[in-house]
Amino acid sequence: LSLFYQPDIEPHYLSEEESRHAIKVLRLQRGDAIRITDGKGNFYDARITETGKHHCHFEILKTEKHPARDFQIHIAIAPTKNADRIEWFVEKAVEIGVEKISFLLCQNSERKSINLERIEKIAVGAMKQSQQAWLPQLTEMKKFDEVAHELADQKFIAVVDATNPIHLKQLATPAQKYLVLIGPEGDFRMDEIETALQNGFNKVSLGANRLRTETAGLAACHILNLIQ
Amino acid sequence: LSLFYQPDIEPHYLSEEESRHAIKVLRLQRGDAIRITDGKGNFYDARITETGKHHCHFEILKTEKHPARDFQIHIAIAPTKNADRIEWFVEKAVEIGVEKISFLLCQNSERKSINLERIEKIAVGAMKQSQQAWLPQLTEMKKFDEVAHELADQKFIAVVDATNPIHLKQLATPAQKYLVLIGPEGDFRMDEIETALQNGFNKVSLGANRLRTETAGLAACHILNLIQ
Numbered sequence: 001l002s003l004f005y006q007p008d009i010e011p012h013y014l015s016e017e018e019s020r021h022a023i024k025v026l027r028l029q030r031g032d033a034i035r036i037t038d039g040k041g042n043f044y045d046a047r048i049t050e051t052g053k054h055h056c057h058f059e060i061l062k063t064e065k066h067p068a069r070d071f072q073i074h075i076a077i078a079p080t081k082n083a084d085r086i087e088w089f090v091e092k093a094v095e096i097g098v099e100k101i102s103f104l105l106c107q108n109s110e111r112k113s114i115n116l117e118r119i120e121k122i123a124v125g126a127m128k129q130s131q132q133a134w135l136p137q138l139t140e141m142k143k144f145d146e147v148a149h150e151l152a153d154q155k156f157i158a159v160v161d162a163t164n165p166i167h168l169k170q171l172a173t174p175a176q177k178y179l180v181l182i183g184p185e186g187d188f189r190m191d192e193i194e195t196a197l198q199n200g201f202n203k204v205s206l207g208a209n210r211l212r213t214e215t216a217g218l219a220a221c222h223i224l225n226l227i228q
Numbered sequence: 229l230s231l232f233y234q235p236d237i238e239p240h241y242l243s244e245e246e247s248r249h250a251i252k253v254l255r256l257q258r259g260d261a262i263r264i265t266d267g268k269g270n271f272y273d274a275r276i277t278e279t280g281k282h283h284c285h286f287e288i289l290k291t292e293k294h295p296a297r298d299f300q301i302h303i304a305i306a307p308t309k310n311a312d313r314i315e316w317f318v319e320k321a322v323e324i325g326v327e328k329i330s331f332l333l334c335q336n337s338e339r340k341s342i343n344l345e346r347i348e349k350i351a352v353g354a355m356k357q358s359q360q361a362w363l364p365q366l367t368e369m370k371k372f373d374e375v376a377h378e379l380a381d382q383k384f385i386a387v388v389d390a391t392n393p394i395h396l397k398q399l400a401t402p403a404q405k406y407l408v409l410i411g412p413e414g415d416f417r418m419d420e421i422e423t424a425l426q427n428g429f430n431k432v433s434l435g436a437n438r439l440r441t442e443t444a445g446l447a448a449c450h451i452l453n454l455i456q
Contacts, residue, residue, distance in 0.1 A: 088316060095443045096435065130437040169454060207324065207453065209358040215323045222450050225435065226397060 002026055003128045004036045005135070009044060012058055019056035022048070034058060039127060039135030041066045066133040069099070072177040073224045076102040076147045077217040078184035081110040087122050089214035090138075093221045094126035100137040106144045108186030116140055144181075144192050148199050152179035155201040157193060158216050159183075165203040168223045175228065180204075180220040185213055230254055231356045232264045233363070237272060240286055247284035250276070262286060267355065267363030269294050294361040297327070300405040301452045304330040304375045305445040306412035309338040315350050317442035318366075321449045322354035328365040334372045336414030344368055372409075372420050376427050380407035383429040385421060386444050387411075393431040396451045403456065408432075408448040413441055 004018045014022060014036075022028045028048055036044040036058070042065055046058040075098060079086040090101060101123075103114050120138055127135050153176040159165060172178060181188075181196060188196075193203070206219045232246045242250060242264075250256045256276055264272040264286070271292040278285040303326060307314040318329060329351075331342050348366055355363050381404035387393060400406060409416075409424060416424075421431070434447045 092443055092446075095437060095439055096447065097437055129440065132437060209323060209325055209360060211323055212357065215320055218320075218446075219324065219450065222447065223454065226451065226454060 001033065001035045002028075003131060004034055005039060005124050005128060006036050007039055007135075009036065009038050009042070009060070012060070014056045014058070016054050019051075019054055022056045023051050023053075028056070037127070037133050039124070039133070041068060041133050043133050064133075068134060069097070071175050071224070071228055072099040073097065073221055074100040074102065074150075074152060074177070074179045075182060075217050075221055076104050076142075076150075076179065077182040078104040078106045078109050078213060079111040079114050079141070080213050081185060083111070083115070085212070085214040086111075086114070087119060089217045090119050090122050091126045092218050094123050094132075094136055095130045096218065096222050097132075097225045098136050098221050099134075100139070102139045102147055103141045104144055104147055104181065104184075105141050106184050106192060107189045109184045110186070111184075112141070114141060145195060147179075147181065148192075148195050148201070150179060153177040155179045155196075155199070156204045156220070157181040157188070157196040157201045158206050158220060159193060159203045160187060160210055161203075163203075165205045168204040168206055168220060169227055171202055171204055172224055172227055178224050180224070182213060182217045182220060229261060229263045230256075231359060232262055233267060233352050233356060234264050235267055235363075237264065237266050237270070237288070240288070242284045242286070244282050247279075247282055250284045251279050251281075256284070265355070265361050267352070267361070269296060269361050271361050292361075296362060297325070299403045299452070299456055300327040301325065301449055302328040302330065302378075302380060302405070302407045303410060303445050303449055304332050304370075304378075304407065305410040306332040306334045306337050306441060307339040307342050307369070308441050309413060311339070311343070313440070313442040314339075314342065315347060317445045318347050318350050319354045320446050322351050322360075322364055323358045324446065324450050325360075325453045326364050326449050327362075328367070330367045330375055331369045332372055332375055332409065332412075333369050334412050334420060335417045337412045338414070339412075340369070342369060373423060375407075375409065376420075376423050376429070378407060381405040383407045383424075383427070384432045384448070385409040385416070385424040385429045386434055386448060387421060387431045388415060388438055389431075391431075393433045396432040396434055396448060397455055399430055399432055400452055400455055406452050408452070410441060410445045410448060
């Protein structure tokens, strides 16, 4: 059964884009069953009541509420120079499970802007693909300092350094609100790490190997999912 | 310091491709220090002794031996319809850490061949990028039945089914030789799962969400790295 995304369920019709997909690609018709998520914890079993070139109305047969998870993963990551890599990270993090993704502007950032609309589409696609009822929150680029002052139960900054910090899996405890900072290709600057430490972040390692930015982001996300 | 790959170190010169990279891209010259891995556990600190248009000779100053890990991860995965996705899997699995990747031909496989040369290049790039001394073994496409008869200490088949199998992290124990089978987009057929079970494989889950083939492969790889 195809899963559609309709953030505002009340009007009982699909967005133009989703309608097109339903009618032109999947060739669904009046009377066909569809499944819809609002990305806010609800699945709806619905039936198509009317279709046109660009619209698709439905009636809801059943609502299925999914509570939010009892932990919350927020990954704040510096977008990679190559946009594909950060888009890939978003797709995979959503599949694996993440509540919030922020994009960090660091001193060593080579990419200073992102295409949030495109990234949101990727996140919606991954949510539908992995059959989830919650769409993670995505935010516009934020300066490192701003994110370093955000609140969470457990705050981590992923670093590659000779002092061999403790592995994230050993520091994080289950059922918390986590925030993990992942630096750009050129890594965090020393004063950024200092700022983080002063704001209650712990330095962590994500494993023995040197990881690319997007791999580090996904590794952090996966580790936090696994310790639950 | 740039890391070069030279599987056969004895002749003391880099391959044409690596030579070009050293001379044309990095503009290295006689006397410059380089670092080389043979992908078989050795790092070499070396110095360039002679360069030409297509060649780069060196002398070895120091050899650094790295033992293989005390566990061995073998992921056998059905290549995705979209070649990018399986290439992405190879890059990320190598970064995270893997000993062997096989490509599975299943009954539901939409892709029946791979470009092994291209995939090997990606693996070499990821090995260099993540500063590792071992290049994982990559093999040509093999039929499901052949791989189902391969030997390992712990053998798993990742399945998405209603019987809710145990999570891989709960079944795998540290320091073993693992083999994990990851199915195609259309999933394994029942008789393939039966064959695996008869050959000592255990069904496992990789988490709560439905994962794409390449994401499942990476998740399995990451989980096995984390339980050590």
